Amino acid sequence: MNNGYFDKFLMIDLSSGNSWEAAVPDWLKASFVGGKGYGLRLLYDLAPPQGDPLAADNVLMFMTGPLTGTLAPSMRACVVTKSPLTGTLLDSYFGGSFGPEIKYCGYDGIIITGRASEPVYLWIDDGRVEIRPARKLWGISTLEVNKTIKEELKDDSVKIACIGPAGENMVSFALISCEYNRQAGRGGAGAVMGSKNLKAVALRGSKPVRVWDQGKFLEAVELAYRELKDNPDIKSLTLTGTASSVPFANEAGVLPRRNYYDGVFEGADEISDFGQNKHLWLRSDACTGCPIRCSKMGYLRSGRYRGTVSDIVEYETAAMLGSNLEISDVKAVTHLAHLCDTLGLDSMSAGGAIGFAMEAAEKNLLPQQRVCGHEIKFGSVEAAEGLLRAIALREDGPGILLAGGVRRAAEKLGVQAEQFAVHIKGLETPAWGPRGATGIALSLMTADRGGCHQRGMPLGEDLGGVPWQGRQVDRLAVTGKAEIVIHHQNYLAALDTFVKCDFGTFGLSPATYLKLYHSCTGRSLEGEEGLQALGARIWNMGRLYNLREGINPAEDTLPPRFGEPLPSGPCKGHSFSRDDLKTMVEEYYQLRGWTAKGVPGEETLKKLQLTDTFCRF
Numbered sequence: 001m002n003n004g005y006f007d008k009f010l011m012i013d014l015s016s017g018n019s020w021e022a023a024v025p026d027w028l029k030a031s032f033v034g035g036k037g038y039g040l041r042l043l044y045d046l047a048p049p050q051g052d053p054l055a056a057d058n059v060l061m062f063m064t065g066p067l068t069g070t071l072a073p074s075m076r077a078c079v080v081t082k083s084p085l086t087g088t089l090l091d092s093y094f095g096g097s098f099g100p101e102i103k104y105c106g107y108d109g110i111i112i113t114g115r116a117s118e119p120v121y122l123w124i125d126d127g128r129v130e131i132r133p134a135r136k137l138w139g140i141s142t143l144e145v146n147k148t149i150k151e152e153l154k155d156d157s158v159k160i161a162c163i164g165p166a167g168e169n170m171v172s173f174a175l176i177s178c179e180y181n182r183q184a185g186r187g188g189a190g191a192v193m194g195s196k197n198l199k200a201v202a203l204r205g206s207k208p209v210r211v212w213d214q215g216k217f218l219e220a221v222e223l224a225y226r227e228l229k230d231n232p233d234i235k236s237l238t239l240t241g242t243a244s245s246v247p248f249a250n251e252a253g254v255l256p257r258r259n260y261y262d263g264v265f266e267g268a269d270e271i272s273d274f275g276q277n278k279h280l281w282l283r284s285d286a287c288t289g290c291p292i293r294c295s296k297m298g299y300l301r302s303g304r305y306r307g308t309v310s311d312i313v314e315y316e317t318a319a320m321l322g323s324n325l326e327i328s329d330v331k332a333v334t335h336l337a338h339l340c341d342t343l344g345l346d347s348m349s350a351g352g353a354i355g356f357a358m359e360a361a362e363k364n365l366l367p368q369q370r371v372c373g374h375e376i377k378f379g380s381v382e383a384a385e386g387l388l389r390a391i392a393l394r395e396d397g398p399g400i401l402l403a404g405g406v407r408r409a410a411e412k413l414g415v416q417a418e419q420f421a422v423h424i425k426g427l428e429t430p431a432w433g434p435r436g437a438t439g440i441a442l443s444l445m446t447a448d449r450g451g452c453h454q455r456g457m458p459l460g461e462d463l464g465g466v467p468w469q470g471r472q473v474d475r476l477a478v479t480g481k482a483e484i485v486i487h488h489q490n491y492l493a494a495l496d497t498f499v500k501c502d503f504g505t506f507g508l509s510p511a512t513y514l515k516l517y518h519s520c521t522g523r524s525l526e527g528e529e530g531l532q533a534l535g536a537r538i539w540n541m542g543r544l545y546n547l548r549e550g551i552n553p554a555e556d557t558l559p560p561r562f563g564e565p566l567p568s569g570p571c572k573g574h575s576f577s578r579d580d581l582k583t584m585v586e587e588y589y590q591l592r593g594w595t596a597k598g599v600p601g602e603e604t605l606k607k608l609q610l611t612d613t614f615c616r617f
């Protein structure tokens with residue numbers, strides 16, 4: 001009986017070629033539950049303090065949660081490592097079937113250290129581990145890797161996570177691609193994989209994931225499906241994916257345009273679900289065991305990019321490679337998104353880096369103003385395409401300049417460029433311009449992996465009219481946002497131990513998640529307060545790690561761009577002063593129980609039972 005867990009990690013040292021199984025310590029399971037919790041605690045314990053993310057001793061972990069691989073809907077898997085882009089912790093989530101397959105191989109996670117002396121891939125077949133040569137896979141795209149490995153293993157059902165050329169070249173925002181169209185996108189986990197000379201991990205498993213109480217679990221699953229079916233937000237996700245957020249963000253004045261200079265874009269409809277449906281979509285698709293089916297498979301039937309097969313261009317990508325670059329041709333945006341996927345680049349950071357380069361070129365700050373013969377300027381699809389290839393291959397000129405991300409590029413170009421370098425702690429920000437919403441701003445400033453939209457952004461409260469504790473929220477209020485942000489950050493951190501999909505949280509209630517967890521594992525989290533306490537423990541664990549790695553609390557802020565007034569839209573004229581940001585962060589630190597310097601206080605750590613126990617395998 002395994003009750004949702006196998007209680008085993010598969011450990012692989014690529015330097016020696018050894019692999020072994022390690023038992024999951026009881027205290028780790030009790031305090032950190034799975035997924036993000038396991039990953040952050042192990043990162044703290046196993047990675048050397050202030051180590052180089054691209055050194056052999058960085059740890060690369062593929063983690064699951066207790067509900068991964070069960071009938072619980074909308075569950076995923078995550079990669080945890082130290083980010084080469086930010087120098088902070090990195091947990092990046094992906095759907096598809098790779099996560100469940102880790103469980104079917106009999107593990108709760110796979111932990112990889114060391115560096116192979118030449119390109120390799122891992123073949124894990126139901127617990128048997130083989131390190132295979134991958135010289136012939138080096139240099140090929142993520143799609144080709146999938147196809148080639150499946151042919152070599154003579155099994156089309158094998159589940160594969162791999163990197164593209166960007167990961168091989170250790171581009172700081174290279175992604176890990178999981179089965180064609182699911183990516184662990186943010187923060188550069190693909191570069192860590194490339195630094196280990198690891199092109200891919202292929203899995204095949206047959207072990208069943210058992211649950212503690214089958215009857216109760218099936219009841220909880222039924223309830224979860226009903227909640228998802230009845231929820232209007234989920235219905236809209238099923239119909240349009242996240243692309244329908246483009247007109248919403250545009251109307252709210254927070255859609256990035258021209259490297260976040262503005263918050264509205266006249267071409268918004270074209271790059272949204274409206275334009276995509278017209279030109280692209282053929283059918284809906286889903287990750288394993290997800291009834292939401294937010295994915296839309298598409299095919300470009302005509303024009304310059306004819307023949308491109310693509311998944312939905314989801315909101316973040318549509319905005320970062322579309323409106324942010326002033327490109328409104330949805331077929332071109334689809335083409336750019338597809339290029340990112342096959343080259344192995346995070347489309348969000350790529351859009352941020354290209355937007356930065358276009359503005360730098362406009363201000364005559366780039367040493368080379370052209371790429372592949374095309375002038376680097378807003379609206380140029382050819383320049384955007386040239387830059388994507390140059391970055392992935394680390395070509396001389398703008399390729400090398402941008403391959404380290406916006407922060408490093410701005411440092412090289414000088415003070416003037418730093419004024420429009422849009423990143424927080426090195427992570428290019430998401431497509432939600434914070435000038436129109438102070439809660440969103442605070443959540444980006446304090447997010448644990450740098451400016452990230454998946455760490456408790458109060459979108460509903462700031463922009464959607466969702467009340468907070470019975471009262472309406474003023475989207476531009478500087479105070480009163482910290483408690484909302486902290487609540488959401490804790491809640492999502494707790495659910496990331498189950499490794500849920502963010503979209504599932506739009507439809508499933510906390511009580512249902514708790515029922516799923518309890519009936520699956522036989523363990524209990526003591527209600528919503530228990531979820532908050534678990535989330536707070538993980539959040540503080542992450543903060544301790546980030547402080548140890550040298551982040552400066554002064555980086556809990558917004559980039560200078562958002563100190564400039566918005567030129568148009570419903571929040572025209574709004575900007576953040578240094579005093580606004582200071583007030584917001586001070587309130588946040590105080591409610592978190594952190595010192596004025598942003599360090600978790602002793603009382604806080606004691607209350608959260610963050611002990612000195614360490615994992616050593």
Ligand code: SF4
Pocket residue numbers: 074075076095096285286287290291292293294295501502503504
């Ligand atoms: S909602 Fe979409 S991304 Fe999330 S698990 Fe379902 S299909 Fe995958």
